Amino acid sequence: QISLKESGPTLVKPTQTLTLTCSFSGFSLSSSGLGVGWFRQPPGKALEWLALVYWNDNKRYSPSLKSRLSITKDTSKNQVVLIMTNMDPLDTATYYCAHSSGSPVWFDPWGQGILVTVSS
Amino acid sequence: SYVLTQPPSMSVAPGKTARMTCGGNNIGSKTVHWYQQRPGQAPVLVIYYDNDRPSGIPERFSGSNSGDTATLTISRVEAGDEADYYCQVWDRTSDHRDVVFGGGTKLTVL
Numbered sequence: 001q002i003s004l005k006e007s008g009p010t011l012v013k014p015t016q017t018l019t020l021t022c023s024f025s026g027f028s029l030s031s032s033g034l035g036v037g038w039f040r041q042p043p044g045k046a047l048e049w050l051a052l053v054y055w056n057d058n059k060r061y062s063p064s065l066k067s068r069l070s071i072t073k074d075t076s077k078n079q080v081v082l083i084m085t086n087m088d089p090l091d092t093a094t095y096y097c098a099h100s101s102g103s104p105v106w107f108d109p110w111g112q113g114i115l116v117t118v119s120s
Numbered sequence: 121s122y123v124l125t126q127p128p129s130m131s132v133a134p135g136k137t138a139r140m141t142c143g144g145n146n147i148g149s150k151t152v153h154w155y156q157q158r159p160g161q162a163p164v165l166v167i168y169y170d171n172d173r174p175s176g177i178p179e180r181f182s183g184s185n186s187g188d189t190a191t192l193t194i195s196r197v198e199a200g201d202e203a204d205y206y207c208q209v210w211d212r213t214s215d216h217r218d219v220v221f222g223g224g225t226k227l228t229v230l
Contacts, residue, residue, distance in 0.1 A: 037219065047155075047163065047206055049219035060217055063121060096162055104210030105219070106153040108165035108174060 002026035004036075004097050004111035011117050012087050018116060022080040022097030029055050029075045035100040036080040037107055038071065040093040048093075052100060053080055089118045122211035124222035131228040132197050140225045142190040142207030150209045152190040154183060157224075158203040166205075167192060194227075202229045 008020040022036055029036065038050040051071040052060045061069050070083040080097060094115045098107035125143040132138040142152060154167040165174050167183040170190070180195045194201055207222040 046223045047157075047221045049221060052219065060219070063216065063218060098163075102168060104151050104212070106165055106168040106208070107155075107163075108168075110162040110164070113162050 002099050002109055004099060004109065006095060006097050006111045006114040008095075008114060008116070010115060011119065013120050014088055014118060016087050018082075018084045018087050018091070020082045020084075020095055020097075020114065020116075022082070022111060024078050024080070024097075024099065027099060029053075029073050029078070029080070031055055033101060033103070035105065036073065037098050037100050037105075038080075038082045039096045039098065039107075039110075040091075041096070041113075042090075042093040045093075050084075050095075051082060052105070087118045092116065092118045121218065122209065122220050124207055124209065124220055126205075126207060126222040126225045128223070129226045129228065131230055133230045134197055134199060136197055138194040138197050138201070138227055140192045140194075140205050140227065142192070142222050143188055144190075144209065145188060147188055147190050147209065148186045150185075150211075152183065152185050153208045154181075154192045155206045155208065156201075156203045157206065163206065197227075197229055199229050202227055 004024040035054040037052040053071045053073050068085045073080045094113040096113045098110040155163040156166045157163040170185040171183040182193045184191045204224045206224045211218045211220045
């Protein structure tokens, strides 16, 4: 059974860098075709895709946020880390990670999410 | 970038059929996935590859995709179907490969 869980700070100050970790079990990111994606959802708003890393270390980023994002995987630890720089109050959102498979990719299951608030 | 358009809301009575649309330029040439997000919960995949259901998703959920519109259909709607529903595609061109979500439709069960 696949499961994922997000961890990291729940409060960051403007201009700071956010580091979130997705810890997962039930699959290996060394398996062909698999990946992990990151998403966010501001309160009361729609889902937004942020980044995706594949088993072969190919990476994709949202064009609108690409300059602020970095995604890395640690296959031995079953973790994927998302870094977002220069945080702003508008980045306040619940951040989710999810297992990806298929071609074109879909995302299932998702982690429970972590609410990150950006405030001084 | 590719844009997916969903009506913000719709309502349906229990036992009736809900049809939610997802519009995009020639979306029929793409593969559409659908997610259900109940209040306060993480999204759940309900349809992938236009019309396939993951294990555990009731047969009441189905999808179609043609032309400029993809549709998620929920038959015999139940109170537990009240949720936000998002469509998603993979937008691939010569210079980018992006995940795109629609803005979501809030389904209210009357």
